Amino acid sequence: YIILAAYTVGELAEAIRLPHITGYLLAGLALGHSVASLLSGVSLPPPLAEGILNEQVINQLALLDDLALALIALTAGGELMLRELQKGLRVIMGILVGQGVVLAVGVVLFLVVALALAPELLPTVAAASPMALVALGLVVASVSFATSPAATIAVINSTGATGPFARTVLSAVVLKDVLVVIAFYASMAAATTVMQLSAGGGFMLSLWHIAQSVLLGVAVGGLLHLYLRFVGVELLLFLVGVIYTTTFVAEAIHAEAALVFIIAGIVVSNFSDRGETLIHEVERLSMPVYV
Secondary structure, three states: OHHHHHHHHHHHHHHOOOOHHHHHHHHHHHHEHHHHHHOOOOOOOOOHHHOOEOHHHHHHHHHHHHHHHHHHHHHHHHHOOHHHHHHOHHHHHHHHHHHHHHHHHHHHHHHHHHHHHOHHHOHHHHOOOHHHHHHHHHHHHHHHOOOOHHHHHHHHHHHOOOOHHHHHHHHHHHHHHHHHHHHHHHHHHHHHHHOOOOOOOHHHHHHHHHHHHHHHHHHHHHHHHHHHHHOOOOHHHHHHHHHHHHHHHHHHOOOOHHHHHHHHHHHHHHHOOOHHHHHHHHHHHHHHHHO
16 A cells, blocks of 8 residues: 555656655655654544554565665666766766765864764763764764665656766766765774774774675676576566575675675676666566655
């Protein structure tokens, strides 16, 4: 019911020239607990009293989280064409460096000023050294640097946007997704070192986890290419099996699952003649994910 309702609202959003994802967001807001709490004075039958998309339903849908993350990451990696990236690399790097510097400086300054004016908000952090505040600010900035590839891809696909601007935005968003993982690991390692906390191996261990993610992503990409080339049947079922198996392996070796599937998508789309087939099948599974 939730998927059908959200899909219907998405189609209505398209009728007034808005992307489907806008309708999905509005449907989630209307069916969620927030709107139900606003109507708390009205006698509503269950499950409307707690919202149709209540905590229990969200917990039931949690099983799809790994599948959703993998499909988004595969789509993001599959859309990152190295030829296009090379053409606009200077512009893309300018965008990313500009955003990164502004966020890093802005977040660190905000944290320092906020704790100077109201140290009671975070007393433990306020008592830390200036270097520790900078390190913590960089951790927050690395998270703030993230952009949703799913939302970007959904808007571009829904509107049919093409041309250099759309390609630049998409390439920047996908590349940023890779850089966010690296920046977060690096900033966390720096913060734990500065604050003399146990980092479980520190920065070098973080780099090893990133390397493991890249190697596992290349292996998964190669496996997908071989299956597409020599088997090519029941691809949706095979994708689901590979996604859950790879996620289990990634968790076991402490690899970053999002980075693994981004790399796998890049490998198949750029080094295989079956890249379009993979993206097409992933998009067939992606509508419920965006909803």
